[in-house]
Amino acid sequence: GQQVMQIPQYQHVQEGEDFTTYCNSSTTLSNIQWYKQRPGGHPVFLIQLVKSGEVKKQKRLTFQFGEAKKNSSLHITATQTTDVGTYFCAAHSGSARQLTFGSGTQLTVLP
Amino acid sequence: DSGVTQTPKHLITATGQRVTLRCSPRSGDLSVYWYQQSLDQGLQFLIQYYNGEERAKGNILERFSAQQFPDLHSELNLSSLELGDSALYFCASSVAAASAQTDTQYFGPGTRLTVL
Numbered sequence: 001g002q003q004v005m006q007i008p009q010y011q012h013v014q015e016g017e018d019f020t021t022y023c024n025s026s027t028t029l030s031n032i033q034w035y036k037q038r039p040g041g042h043p044v045f046l047i048q049l050v051k052s053g054e055v056k057k058q059k060r061l062t063f064q065f066g067e068a069k070k071n072s073s074l075h076i077t078a079t080q081t082t083d084v085g086t087y088f089c090a091a092h093s094g095s096a097r098q099l100t101f102g103s104g105t106q107l108t109v110l111p
Numbered sequence: 112d113s114g115v116t117q118t119p120k121h122l123i124t125a126t127g128q129r130v131t132l133r134c135s136p137r138s139g140d141l142s143v144y145w146y147q148q149s150l151d152q153g154l155q156f157l158i159q160y161y162n163g164e165e166r167a168k169g170n171i172l173e174r175f176s177a178q179q180f181p182d183l184h185s186e187l188n189l190s191s192l193e194l195g196d197s198a199l200y201f202c203a204s205s206v207a208a209a210s211a212q213t214d215t216q217y218f219g220p221g222t223r224l225t226v227l
Contacts, residue, residue, distance in 0.1 A: 042201060042218040088154065097167035099216065101154040
C-alpha cells in the first residue's frame, strides 16, 4: 500500500530556532494535508496542498508541495514553546479513499 | 473543540474482553473514520463509514468491527482483547463529498484503551 515517509522522527530546537519536517512518497500524491497533535491532544488539521509546487503560509508556518507531488515540507520560523507537538503529514494517492498518515515529527522547543 | 465527541474518554479492561467505543461526528458530517494510535506509533487507519455504509478499510483486525447508525454516530467494537490492543483510538469525521480526497478530517478527543 501507499507509504508516506516522514523525517525526522524527533527534533529538539532552542526557542527562536527554525524547524522543518519533510514528507516523501514513492508515488504521486493527489494532495497532502498537515496536522498538529499537541501532547495529550488530538490531531488538528492545519492545511491542505493540492497543486504542484504550491506554497502556503500561516503566520510563521510555511508549507510546500513538491513539483512532482511526491514530497512536502513544513517549515516553522522562529519557533515558540506553543509550537510543541507532533506534526503529521497525510496524503491520498491515486483513487485511494483512505488518508495515509506519516509517522510524525515530534517537536520539542526548549525555552 | 472539533465538534466530534467520543466516549468513553478512558477504558480499562482485561484481556479477552470486549469493548465498544462510541463516536458522534460533527453536525452535517456524513463520514466517520476510526484510527488507532499506539505509543510511539503514527495514526493507523482502521475503517471509514459514509452515510451508514463501509467505504474504506485499512489494517483493521478481524477481532474489530465497526458500524455507523442512521443518526450517523458510529461504534467501534473490539473483541478478544489483547495487551497489544492498548492504544488511543481516535474517531474523525468529514463532510466527505463524492471525491472525498480533499476532505478535511476533524478528530475527536480519543478514547484511551488500556488492556491489562
